Amino acid sequence: MPVIVTKKAGTCTAAGCGGRIRKGEYVEYVAATGTRHLECAGAKQGQRPNLKAGTCRCGAAVAPRQGSLALKETVRRGRRRKVWLVSCLACTG
Ligand SMILES: [Zn+2]
Ligand SMILES: [Zn+2]
Incomplete structure (x- = not known):
C-alpha cells in the first residue's frame, strides 16, 4: 500500500475513524478508498x-x-x- 505525504488536510476514510488528517502527515493512499491514517490502514478488519x-x-x-x-x-x-x-x-x- 502506497504511503504518501498529504498535500492538503482531509478526512480519514477508515470505518469508525473519520478523524482529521493534517497537511504534511504520512498517510496511506488507495485510489479506491482515499486517504487513511497509517494506524487505520494497518488495523485488522473489525x-x-x-x-x-x-x-x-x-x-x-x-x-x-x-x-x-x-x-x-x-x-x-x-x-x-x-x-x-x-x-x-x-x-x-
Ligand atoms: Zn484514521
Ligand atoms: Zn486486559
Whole structure:
C-alpha cells in the first residue's frame, strides 16, 4: 500500500475513524478508498486503533494508541447496539 505525504488536510476514510488528517502527515493512499491514517490502514478488519484511554475487561488501564479496540454487537430488548471494547496488549494476545 502506497504511503504518501498529504498535500492538503482531509478526512480519514477508515470505518469508525473519520478523524482529521493534517497537511504534511504520512498517510496511506488507495485510489479506491482515499486517504487513511497509517494506524487505520494497518488495523485488522473489525478492529481499529485505540485512540482514547480506556479500561480493559481485565481491569488494566489502556493508554491511547496502546491495545486495541474490537467491535462487539450486543442485543438488548431486541435492539442491536455496537460497542467498541478496549483490550490491553496482554488480552489482545
Ligand atoms: Zn484514521
Ligand atoms: Zn486486559
